[in-house]
Amino acid sequence: MIAIIDYDAGNIKSVEKAIQYLGEEAVVTRDRETILSADGVILPGVGAFGDAMEKLHAYGLVDVIHECVQKQIPFLGICLGLQLLFESSEESPGVKGLGVLEGKIVRLPAESGLKIPHIGWNNLKFPKKGRLFEGVAEDSYVYFVHSYYLQAKDPEIVMATTEYGATIHASVEKGNIFACQYHPEKSSGVGLKMLENFIKLTK
Secondary structure (H helix, E strand, C coil), rough: EEECCCCCCCCCHHHHHEEEEHHCCCCEECCCCHHCCEEEHHHCCCHHHHEEEEEEHHHCCCHHHHHHHHCEEEEEEECCCHHCCEEEECCCCCCCCCCCCCCCEECCCCHHHHCCCEEEECEECCCCCCHHHHCCCCEEEEEEECCEEECCCCCCCCEEEEEEECEEEEEEEEEEEEEEEHHHHHHHHHHHHHHHHHHHHCC
């Protein structure tokens, strides 16, 4: 069973449908015991960093997420879910992130002349081949919707990058923690393959 953390941050339905499409049970929940007994946990999300952290605190989910990490439960952050795993975001100065991974979230550079938010398909480069990308070709296209992007402190955890006015750390992996800035659940067969790879890691 895959637990999808519900903290009112949108985008949950499409993640749930994708997991079910792949033949796996998906439970949308904010119940501590359900989350901690799951085979894998997904933190989806769209919206503002500060609002999301406020909700995670309000629902008592911050400690639960840290427990998942300590228990080595495979954990996948998607879009805002990736950003929340890090220490801070320029979107919400003074708000601490979950701090599970080291790095910061910064605004896409306006001087690039590219549209912000970045909405659309971009190809991925693999500085290192992560376990989510088993059977996925380099330069595969995935779907992004974001105005802020990750600068991870440790380049060793960066498994995929893309270019959009800056080099975006598009996917990271460290131990049981995986995260994608893009939306695998909206990235057609390529994205479904990544979610399938995540499910396999929970077995």
